[in-house]
Amino acid sequence: MNAKDLINKEKILAWINERTKISNPPLKKTPDYMRKWGGKWYWTGALITIVFLYEVITGLVLLLYYNPSDPYGATQYVLNNIPYGSLLLSTHLYGAYAMIVLVYVHMFRNYFAGAYKKPREIQWIIGVILLALTLGVGYFGYSLTGDVLSYDAQDVGKGIASSIPVIGNMLVNIGFGNGTPTSLFSRFLGWHIIFAGLIFVLFGYHFYLAEANSMLPSGKVSKYKAPAITEDTPDMKPWYPYNFLYMIELGMFTLGFVILVPSILGMIPSVPILLSPFPGPPPTSLAASLIPAYPPWFLLFAYKAVDFSIFQGTTSALQAMTVFTLLPIIYFLAVPFIDRKESLHPLDRPIITSFGILSIVYLIVLSIWGAFTPGVIISIPVMLEVLLPPAIITITSMIIFSKLWKNGKLSVKQRDIIISFYIFITGLISSIIALSVFISDQKDFQTLSFSIRLILLIGSISFFGIGTMKITPVLPENKIKAFPGIGYIVIVIILVLSWIIALSAIRLNPYHQAMLVGILLGSIFILSGISVAIYRRVVYKE
Amino acid sequence: MSDQIDNSRRNFLKLLVAGSALAAAGMSLGVIVQTLSPPPLGISSFPTLLLVDQNGNPIKASSLPLNSPSALQFNYPLQNTPNFLVNIGDENGNPIKIDPVEVIIPATGEKYTSFGGVGKNESIVSYSAICQHLGCIFPYLRFYPAGVESINLKGKNYTNVFHCLCHGSTYDPIQGGSVVTGPTVHPLPSLKLLWDQSTDELYVSNMVGPTIYGRTSDLTGEEPITGNSTSVVNSGNPFQ
Numbered sequence: 001m002n003a004k005d006l007i008n009k010e011k012i013l014a015w016i017n018e019r020t021k022i023s024n025p026p027l028k029k030t031p032d033y034m035r036k037w038g039g040k041w042y043w044t045g046a047l048i049t050i051v052f053l054y055e056v057i058t059g060l061v062l063l064l065y066y067n068p069s070d071p072y073g074a075t076q077y078v079l080n081n082i083p084y085g086s087l088l089l090s091t092h093l094y095g096a097y098a099m100i101v102l103v104y105v106h107m108f109r110n111y112f113a114g115a116y117k118k119p120r121e122i123q124w125i126i127g128v129i130l131l132a133l134t135l136g137v138g139y140f141g142y143s144l145t146g147d148v149l150s151y152d153a154q155d156v157g158k159g160i161a162s163s164i165p166v167i168g169n170m171l172v173n174i175g176f177g178n179g180t181p182t183s184l185f186s187r188f189l190g191w192h193i194i195f196a197g198l199i200f201v202l203f204g205y206h207f208y209l210a211e212a213n214s215m216l217p218s219g220k221v222s223k224y225k226a227p228a229i230t231e232d233t234p235d236m237k238p239w240y241p242y243n244f245l246y247m248i249e250l251g252m253f254t255l256g257f258v259i260l261v262p263s264i265l266g267m268i269p270s271v272p273i274l275l276s277p278f279p280g281p282p283p284t285s286l287a288a289s290l291i292p293a294y295p296p297w298f299l300l301f302a303y304k305a306v307d308f309s310i311f312q313g314t315t316s317a318l319q320a321m322t323v324f325t326l327l328p329i330i331y332f333l334a335v336p337f338i339d340r341k342e343s344l345h346p347l348d349r350p351i352i353t354s355f356g357i358l359s360i361v362y363l364i365v366l367s368i369w370g371a372f373t374p375g376v377i378i379s380i381p382v383m384l385e386v387l388l389p390p391a392i393i394t395i396t397s398m399i400i401f402s403k404l405w406k407n408g409k410l411s412v413k414q415r416d417i418i419i420s421f422y423i424f425i426t427g428l429i430s431s432i433i434a435l436s437v438f439i440s441d442q443k444d445f446q447t448l449s450f451s452i453r454l455i456l457l458i459g460s461i462s463f464f465g466i467g468t469m470k471i472t473p474v475l476p477e478n479k480i481k482a483f484p485g486i487g488y489i490v491i492v493i494i495l496v497l498s499w500i501i502a503l504s505a506i507r508l509n510p511y512h513q514a515m516l517v518g519i520l521l522g523s524i525f526i527l528s529g530i531s532v533a534i535y536r537r538v539v540y541k542e
Numbered sequence: 543m544s545d546q547i548d549n550s551r552r553n554f555l556k557l558l559v560a561g562s563a564l565a566a567a568g569m570s571l572g573v574i575v576q577t578l579s580p581p582p583l584g585i586s587s588f589p590t591l592l593l594v595d596q597n598g599n600p601i602k603a604s605s606l607p608l609n610s611p612s613a614l615q616f617n618y619p620l621q622n623t624p625n626f627l628v629n630i631g632d633e634n635g636n637p638i639k640i641d642p643v644e645v646i647i648p649a650t651g652e653k654y655t656s657f658g659g660v661g662k663n664e665s666i667v668s669y670s671a672i673c674q675h676l677g678c679i680f681p682y683l684r685f686y687p688a689g690v691e692s693i694n695l696k697g698k699n700y701t702n703v704f705h706c707l708c709h710g711s712t713y714d715p716i717q718g719g720s721v722v723t724g725p726t727v728h729p730l731p732s733l734k735l736l737w738d739q740s741t742d743e744l745y746v747s748n749m750v751g752p753t754i755y756g757r758t759s760d761l762t763g764e765e766p767i768t769g770n771s772t773s774v775v776n777s778g779n780p781f782q
Contacts, residue, residue, distance in 0.1 A: 061577050083576040252566065491558045498565035505569060510576060521573065524566045528559075535559045539552055 022240065028211050029236040033218060035246045035542050041113075042215055043250055044106040045207075050254045051099045052203070058092040059141075059196065068185035071146030072282050079278065083510035086266065087259075087518040090277035094262035096138050098254075100298050103134050104363075111335070111356045114344035115216045117226035121336035123209040128332045130202055135298060137195035142296040143188050147279040148288035149296070154184065156295045156303060163318040224345040237540075245536055252529030260522025266515035274300075274371055292374045301363050304370030308378050324366070328359060350402035354395045361390045487538045494531045498524045584762030588619050590736070590747040592771040593627070600743040601627075601774055603661040608637060609687035613680050613777040615671050618733060618746050620764035623754060624671040624679060625733055625746075627774055629661070630702060630715060633689035637663035638702075638716060645718040647752055649727035654750050656718025660737035661744075668735055668746065669704065669719045672755045674728035678708035681780035685715070691781055695723055704730060719751065728752040731760075746772065 017023050034042040065082065067074040078085040107127060110116065116124035139157065143150040154176065161171040175191070177183030214230040222228035262277035273280050274297045281287035295303045305311075305320035312319075331338075339352050346353040365386060505520040536542045593601045593616060606614070608631040615624045631637045640659030646652070659665045673683045683706040686693050692701040695712065703722055704713040711726035713719050719730035731751035735744055749760055757763045 057574070061574065064578070065580070082580045084573045085577060087573070088577045248563070252563070488555070491555060491562075495558045495562045495565075498562040502565040502569045506572060517573070521566070521569055524562070524569060528562045528566045531559045531562050535555060538555065 023238075025239055027239045027243070028214055028230075029232060029239055030215055030243060031217070031221075031230060031233075031236060032542065034215065035242065035536075041109055043246075044102060044109055045210065046247060046250055047254050048099060048102045048106055049203070049207070050251045051095050051102060051258060052199070054255060054258060055092060055095045055099060056196065056200075058088055058095065061088060062092060063189075063193070066144065066189060068189055069182045071144060071150070071185045072279075073146075075145045075147070075279050080511070084514045084517060085511075086278070087263065087514040087521075089279075090262040090266050090515070091259050091518065093142075093277055094265075095258045096141060097298070098258050098261075100134055100138055103131050104360075107131055107332075108356055108360060110216070111332075112346045112353060113216055113219075114224075114226065114228075114346070114349075116336040117228075117339070117342070117344065119227050119229075120209070120213050120216070123206060123213060124336055125333055126202055126206045126209070128329065130199060130206060131332075132329060133195055133199050133202065137192060137199060138298055139296060140188050140192040140195060144185065144192060145279040146185065146283075147281060148283045148285075148291055149273065149280045149294060151283040152291075152293040153295050153299075154188075155293065156299075160306075160317045160321055163315050165315070219344065222344060224343055224348070226342040226344055228344060242540060242542070245532060245540075246542075249529050249532040249536065252525050252532060256522045256525030256529060258522075259518050259525065263515045263518025263522055266518070294371075294374055297367060297371065300370035301366035303374070304366045304378075307370075307373075307376060308380075308383050310380050310383060324362075331355070347398075347402045347405040350398040351395070354391075354398045357394050357398070358391055361394070362387065365390070487534045491531050491534055494527045498527055501527075582762045583765060584620065584759070585766050586761065588748045588761070589767070589770075590745055591618060591767065593744040593746060594771045594773050596773050596775060598771070598773070600741070600771075602742045603666060603737050603744050604742055606661070606666060608635060608665070609690050611685070611687055611690050611781050612779045613671075613684065614774050615680060615777055616668075616746070616772045616774045617767060618772055619749060619761060619767070621767055622764050625668050626671045626680075626685060626704070627666070627668050628685055628687075628715060629666045630659070631665060631688065633701070635689065637665035639664045640667050640716055643718040643720075645720045645729050645732070645751065647728055648721055649752075656720075656732040657734040657748070657750065660735045666735060666737070666744070667715055668733035669713070669715055670731040670733070670749075670751075670754055673706040673708065673711055673726065674730060674752060674755050675706065675709055675711045675724075675726035677755045678706050680777055682707045684780045728755075 030042070033039060062078065065074055065078050075089070078089050080086075082088075110124070110127070139153065143153045143157075158172055158176055161175060162168045164171060175187065177187040216222070217228055217230045221230070265271050265275065266277045271277070273291055274294060280291060294300070302321055302325050305324040306317045308320060311317075311323075335352070339349055341349065343349065369386070501520045501524050505517050508517050508520075510517070595601055606627070606629040608629050610629070614627040616627060617623050618625050629637070630640065638659075641664075642655050642658040644653050645656050647654075657667070659667045671683060672679055683704060686701055686703050686705055688702045692699050693703065693705045693712070694700075695705075695710070700712060700722065702714075702716060704715060704719075705711070706726075709725050711724060712722040713726075713730045714722050715730075719732050721727065721729050729751055731749055731754060733746055734748035734750070736747055737744055754760050
């Protein structure tokens, strides 16, 4: 071998590839339509994985600074005394929020698509356990800061655990330690990491099963019949570089938003405390007395249910948790065995689909309700007035839709889905406006409930549309042709812009301008994501 | 368009995309690495702090007892950094005027000038209360006031010395904290006190001598003291 051979680029790459197997990873190939414009729904699990990895990295850095004997001091130290500390802590929090939202999205997407059916029953059950673990890891992580919300979360958790008969007190001791603050926060830290580890292990198996069972193909391919398998065909493009680049693109966008959103919120003064990217005041301060006792927002739904007067006596919290948390979890664990028909189409199983829609609706309604009226007791008529209409509307409309569809009188087209999605977004925006009016007027929830019901009616019907998800087969041909010229220009602009942003960001103060750095960093990620997307479109026509 | 050109265009495009991805990756790496390295705790210069009692009232120089075996200690220049405050007299109860002297560090042979006494009689001095040998603190390291307590070392009686019971190091506060007996090879660091004649209040403003035991520098390794004062705590009489 002479010197010329040693620096031969091809040979070096081949040497690396032969040993790292980087261009031939043991991952399933996927059909082209999954990587195309409308194929995002196939990758909700990938998005969770990306956010989870982000949480692991930032969490391990934060672990180096945590001190269970002075949790609030340690939190303040991270925020004020280490470079980019406020960015680190706030994006770790928002990464967790993103992960929770994405886990729900992933679950409901697969629920409506019927992915829990043969051969994916166990994969689905592990997924439901992963949802519970994700909420758990979120609960313990949220409680680590030592601020007033963390003590509230601890009180709520202790209250519910201790109301369980016989084993309640033991559960409190297991979860919260021997009663000293140091023991409490050591437990929180321990459970936070243990739960994250469990998620990692179970995710590994979940992912292995996803690979082994293959991706759930589109309804067109599977003809909406279980078992639905994506067969390996010779025309499938190799994982590397096609899926590899696609994962890079998704990663860039996901990380970009995870960093961007809390950075923007961190620069806005007076963000409502439930959504603030920073910890609240310490529990012993005057400011803390003005904040109502809240659990983290992702557990507000269960917290509101505790206020229903239908649940009475010393075990009222336990009853509410059973009805609004335990039963739904059991239902989702059991759904592969309840619905054993082989049809995957959401309109072919109207009751199952309705339960999915109702779960989303109740989750949102109870959460918003809990955020605005924490601890206000809700009488039975009011409870029924809020909870019954969505149920009646959803179930009857789904049954009607289902009948029409089975008689061939209803065909869902691509355009219908897009339109219903826009209606849903409009409804969402108007509900946010309605909420802000509500906040400023401090009206009773009653007044609000009508508009919320109306919006959720629209939402429910829209979810029907989303539930029948179809995939855009190809990007229109004319768009592809229009890309290359402008694609080059955009990619060059993005390259220049990213470096200008990166170079100016490193000059900013890593302490009081950390959130601005976050906005810039998030923007670079999103810009690079756009760049990769254009590249894939220009070069791979994807 | 030949395949050759297409390929080079494609590679060029690849390079551009990789360039912006590199900006994102490089910047994230920079941020993560920086979050991993916390700035050392400490201050950049010696602060001037008023000596106060535990209630926050200033210590009056004239009220400091002469030859007291009880230890008065305060933190300086950072928290958890104790120093003794002593008012030194002879066995007849007359204050001793303490002058700045040249002190030798036996370990290195270096020399420095200690700070002299303050107050009406220039008899009030302050020294680090962490033994320079292996870091023992009060009550092991203690002051033996003349006419009150003494320590017998190898048949010789010493008084008006700081002596550490851990391993037997002895320091002379009248001679700038210099080493009297080993095993220590470093004198006790000397603190600069200021006396305000009009108000009789005491301030501490500087430190000289070897680095405080166990620190890489006098000004780092502990939390800064908040506010403009440091409180003097009476730790009691160790001989009782």
